[in-house]
Structure formats: C-alpha cells, structure tokens
Amino acid sequence: MKPDWLTGYVPDLPTPFDEDGEVDFDAFARLCERQIVSGATAIVVGETTGEAPTLTTGEKAGLVRRAVEVAHGRVRVVAGAGSNATDRAVELTRQAEAAGADAVLSVVPYYNKPMQSGLHAHFRAVAEATGLPVILHDVPSRTLRELSDTTLNRLAESEQFIGLRDSSGDLGRLVRIRTSLPPHFRLLSGDDLTALPFMAAGGHGCISVVANLVPELCHAVFASLKEGRPQSSRYLFNRMVPIAELLAAEHPAALKYALSLLGLIRPTTRLPIVQLNDAAKAEVTKAIAELGDEEWSDMEELCPLAGRATSERSDLSIV
Template structure:
C-alpha cells in the first residue's frame, strides 16, 4: 500500500449541477482538468465538498467512473466512501473500487457518536471489504467524535490505512502523534486555515477546498515550503487565508458561487444547502478580484477574465 503519492494540495472537488439539478459532467471535467494542469497529485470525488449526503448511489458511482476516465492515469482518484452506517460505508467502498478509484476517504461515523472501540471496528470492517488503501477522515466538528491517538495507533498497525485527513485544525495534535506513527503513514490537513503550519510541522499535504479556486497558487505555497523558502510560503499562504475563511463560512455554497464567478460551473446546490445571500456574494466577489489583481501570473486564465453573469 504505497502512500508516497499523497503530497501537496489535493482538491476536494465540488459536484456541479445543471439547471435541472442533474450532475453536470462537462463542468466536472473542467474542474478535474484544472487540477491536473496545476500538477496536483490527486483529486477527491464525492466527499464533503461534493455534497456526498445528497448524491444517490448511482450518481456517486458515475462520478467516480467519470473522474477515472478524465484522469486517465494523469492523477490519482480518491473516492469519498464514508457513512455513519458500516454496511453503507462498505457498499460505497466496494462501489468505488469497482468504478476504478485508487483509494477511498472514509469519515468517522457521524450522528451515532460511537465509542472508540466502535470506530476501530467500523474502519476495520471497511478495510476488510476492499483491496483499496483507506484514508481516514477525522472531522470532529461534523461527527462529534474524533479518532483518539490510541485508536489511530491501533488502526495504523495495518498498512491498508495509509493516511489521515485531519480536519480538526489542531496542529499540536500532529506534533504529538507524528513520531509514533509508522513511516508509510501520511498526515494531511483538512483545514485550509491551518494548512501551512500543519505542513511545516511535518504534515505531508492538505486535502483542500481553496485549491479548487486557485490550484496553482496553492501548489506554489507547497513548493515554496518544500524548497525551504519559508518567507515566500508564508506570504503566499497569507494571501490565501481571507478567501479560505470566506469559503469555510458557507461551505460548499461559497465555493460553488466563486467557481461560477470564474465561469467554470453553475452555483447550484442541493437542499439543505441553499444559495448565498447578497452580502456573502459581494464579499466573495471582492476577495476574488483582489486575489486576481495581486497574482496575475498565477491562475490568470480564471481570476483575471470577465465571466458571464452568474445564474440566479
């Protein structure tokens, strides 16, 4: 179960919808191609940003297959396959494997609030049901349960668990656990606002929302850090923080609206996510314009053109 490809900024892709509420595969292809062109190591399909709870089983399978076809070996495809039902998580994991995904991202069961022994049993059952490597997703703000240090240590005894997407925003946790984990295991931030300190403290990358918007700029942050140009990395990252904060506040509606401003997709979401209010739209429009003016050489084809009007 090799994991050295899990590095840098990896976009958690949104799921575009057309005017009839169906998945817009043409827009999805554009989003995939942007990430491939930026040099991303992988893309995540059908997870948090992709509004996974509102996708049908057939839609998820079709989205993964389409991503695999578009990638055509140029980038790895990670499929969101989590659920608060272990049987459902196993079904989604097997479906992702059949569709050609190269890894699954599996979240801590939400709402149920399982004990740590239940979390261990859940993830082990998922791993036993597939030959794919499993990336664990720990996002306590959504699940109300976290993967404890002891649980993580037990799970990583199996090489099938290749990484943790840590969306807690707690960089101190990474410092605490990093040296106790096996060498193959990768640590990925799931929080754009703390991604740089996370990576500087020994993290291997970030599964990101903002990378959808400015993929080349995000990759420049990571490259600067790995090349030891810390001042450059800090500066570039500081310019990402305002827009990352706005995206996090109304996720994923804010990202979809931002990508619609760039002419890449419609802003439509599925209930219970609703469109942004006018004040949020104005904030995003201003932040994107300022980012495009400051970095005309990066992501210029998107940030510095005049897109068509965004559908209401």
Template sequence: MTLLPNPATWLAGYIPDLPTPFDEAGALDLTAFAVLCERQIKAGVTAIVVGETAGEASTLTPAEHEAIVRAAVGIARGRVRVIAGAGSNSTSQAIELTRRAEAAGADAVLSVVPYYNKPMQSGIFAHFQAIADAATLPIILHDVPARTIRELSDDTLTQLARSKQFIGLRDATGDITRPMRLRSLLPHGFRLLSGDDATALAFIANGGDGCISTISNVAPELCLAVFSSCRQGRLQSARYLHNRLAALTSALSKESPAALKYALCLLGFMSPATRLPIVELADPAKAEVASAIAGIGDEDLGCPIESWRGPRLHADSPARL
C-alpha cells in the same frame, strides 16, 4: 485497482476536494466536472478527491456517486490518483460505497468518522476495520469532529495504522501540533494531511505532508506554491502566499460548499447550483467571495474564461472579475 505501495509518492501537497456540479435541472453536470478535473491536473496536483465533503456526498444517490467516481477515473487516465469519498454513519453503507468506488476504478477512498451516532472509540475502530475487511482499496481516514461530534483519537488512529491498508489521515481538527505528536507513533510512509485550509501551512511546517483542500479548487497553483515554498524551507515566502489566500479561505469556510461553488461560478467554471439542504449564497456572502477573489488577482488563479465550455452561469454572476 491500481496498486499503490508507496503513498509518499502521490499522497502529498495540496489535493483538491472537488465540488459536484449540477445543471439547471439539478442533474450531474459531467461537462463542468471534466473542466474542474482537467484544471487541477494541468496545475500539477498528484490526486483529486471526488464525492466527499465539498462534493455534497450526502445528497448524491449511490448511482450518482459511482458516476462521479467513474467519470473522474476516465478523465484522469492515470495522470493523477482518484480518491473517492466513501464515508457513512452506517457501516454497511460505507462498505457499499467503498465497494462501488473500487468497482468504478478509484485508487483509494476517504472514509470519515461516523457522524451523528456518536460511537465510542472501540466502535470507530470496528467501523473502519469492517470496511478494510470488506474491500481492498487503500483507505484514508477523515477526522472532522466539527461535523461528526466524535474525534478519531490518537490511540485509535495508531491502532488502525498498523494495517497497511490505512495509508493516511485527513485531519480537520485544526490541531497543528498533531503531526509532531503522531509522526513517531505511525508507520513510515503513513501520510498526515490537513483538512483545514486556515491552519494548513502550520500543519505542514510541523511535519504534515499536505492538505486535502477546499481553497485549492479556486487557486491550485498558488496552493502548490505555498507547499513548495514550505518544503524548501522558504517559510517567509510560504507565509506571504498563504496570507494572500486568507480572505478567500475565510469566505469559503463560512458556507461550504455553496461559497466554493459561487467562487468557481465567478471564475467561469460551473453553475453555483447546490442541492437542499444547501442553498445558494445570500447577496452579502456573494459580495465577500467576489471581493476576496478580486484581492488575489486573475494572474494567480490560472483560469481564463476561454477554458469554460459548460452551460448556464447565472445572469447576475459575472464570469470574470
């Protein structure tokens, strides 16, 4: 494991939550995955997230999850940090995923509030503390009550953050006031990142450190420009750039990750194949995604079709608009 004493140097800006590409047989497509990773590294991100929400983590076997993390580490070669999704609603399974991620060379894990079980806050605290006690990797907490039902309360977060092993929060609540409310309660260097692309700019403007993002998979340079403009105090420019992404952000959020995979298919990077219970988009949703991409324009997507060397785009999915 690479020691990461100061997450402020890398856990910031727009960090993509990468999808997991599958081939026609439903197996991992590591060739396409390498293309996705290299594109983000070239764009200038400081970290990538693999095997998490956009990566259809719940459909991956433990061996596949480990293979994705190991592949990302090998591709990154220290150029960016690799954050592995390692969450579960079973504490023992979350510990096992965290240990596997550590063995595969991940720099940190992203661990979600236990879903479905509806634990009380003391149970959520005990869950995360048990993971921290069982491994040495830095942990980024993931609060996404739309998927987990239970939220990570401010009190529970501040208790966990007393341990240096907990280095940040991915906040997908859409509460743009949370950075202002929490900053004085958390240790210096603890990172607050949005997990909601639609409200990410307001979250960052209110003191957030960045966004673990879906839209960054499609337009990484544009997302990084939003962040840079905001940090430089050029809020009008940041709002203009953020608004250019609004239609695509809306289209991707409706059926994620199927919509994200279709968008990347249109741009020539991967197959749109998903795993059940996720299915590929219906035609009206495909048209919405295609229209949103066309509205941004190729010059801001940084993805010439010549970069694609993977197989099997669907015949009805144009490789370039």
C-alpha cells in the same frame, strides 16, 4: 500501497449541478482536468465539498468513473466512501473500487457517536471489504466524535490505512502523533486556514477546498515550504487566507459561487445547502478580485466563459 503520491495540496472537488439540479458531468470533467494540469497529485471525489449526503449511489459511482476517465492514470482518484452505517460504508467502498478509484476516504461515523472500539471495528470492516488503500477522515466538528490517538495508531498498524485527513484544526495533535505512526502513514490537514503551520510541523499536505479556486497558488505555497523558503510560503499563503475564510464560513455554497464567477460551474447546490445571499456574494466577489488578475491568467484557455467572468466578477448579476 506506498502512498508517496499523497502529498501537497489535494483538491476536494465540488459536484456541479445543472439548471435542473442534476449532476453536470461535463463541468465536473473540466474541474478534474483543471486540477490535473495545475499539478495536483490526486483528486478527491464525492466527499464533503462534493455534497456527498445528497448524492445517490449511482451519482457517486458516476463521478468516480468520470474522474478516472479524465485522469487516465495521470493522478490518483480518491473516492469519498464514508457513512455512519458500517454496511453502507462497505457498500460505497466496494462501489468505488468497482468504478476504478485508487483509494477511498472514509469519515468517522457521524451523529450516532460510537465508542472508540466501535470506530476501530467500523474502519476494519471497511478495509476488509476492499483491496484499496483507505484514508481516514477525522472531522469532530461534523461527527461529534473524534478518532482518538490510540485508535488511530491501532488502525495505522495495517499498511492498508495509508493516511489521515485531520480536520480537527488541532496542530498540537500533529506533533503528538507524528513520531508514533509508521513511516508509510501520511498526515494531511483538512483545514485550509491551518494548512501551512500543519505542513511546516511535519504534515505531508492538505486535502483542500481553496485549491479548487487557486490551485497554482496552493502548489506554490507547498513548493516554497519544501524548498526551504518559509517567508515565501507565508507570503503566498497569506494571500489566500481571506478567500479561504469565506469558503469555510459557507461551505460549499461559497466555493460554488466563486467558481461560477470564473465561468467554471453553476452556483447550484442541493438542499439543505442553499445559495449565498447577496451580502455573502459581494464578500466572495471582493476577495476574488483582491487576489489579483494573475491568478486567473490561464482561465480563459481552460474555460471559454472565464474571460467574460473574470472581467465581470465585480458585477453580482453573473450568477
């Protein structure tokens, strides 16, 4: 379970839907391949960006199987397997293992606001149900209950818990907990807008939304930081902040619209998520254009529609 692979920018993949609202597995396979050839060490499937609450059990398993098939051992596949019901989280975790996942990402139970002893028992039950490594996901803005430092340290005593996706945006927390955790444990930001300072303060990477759009730029940010070139990493990071802000504001609809401009997927979402209004579409289109044509130089080869889409991305009719 040595998690050296859990590093850098790891994309949290969206789930593409076709014109009938069904999962578009072919488009999903293309997203997986794009991330692999761009240098990702892992991909996350069926989690927040993947609109997990709207996916059926069969769809989740199918996404994992397709990702494993495309990856073919080149990268690790991390399956979103969280729920606010422990038995459901256990079921999803076992299903992910059966589908071939390399690890699971398990979120703090949401809505029912369990006490810390309940969180510890929940995650222990998940771990005991599988032989897979478990990555914890703490996102207080969505769950209304944070994973405390004490509970995190208790869980990290087991080598089966290999990391934390910290979506709190609290950089002080990283500094506070980093030295108390065992050497095997990986700390990853779940917030694109604070990812650079998080990694500069000792974090191992970021499970990212914006990496879906500009994977090469994200990997360049991380490489510059690790090579001791902080000014370069800041310059590159600042280039993607405007689009990252828009993606965060209307997630995941904004990402799906942005990827549709590149010809990669349809902008289709599932209720209660709806597509962007015209004003938001215009903002996303402008932010993509301002990134510069060099960011899309390899897109036509990866996706035949991309050449047309990138030349027309100022035209809102290409939805």
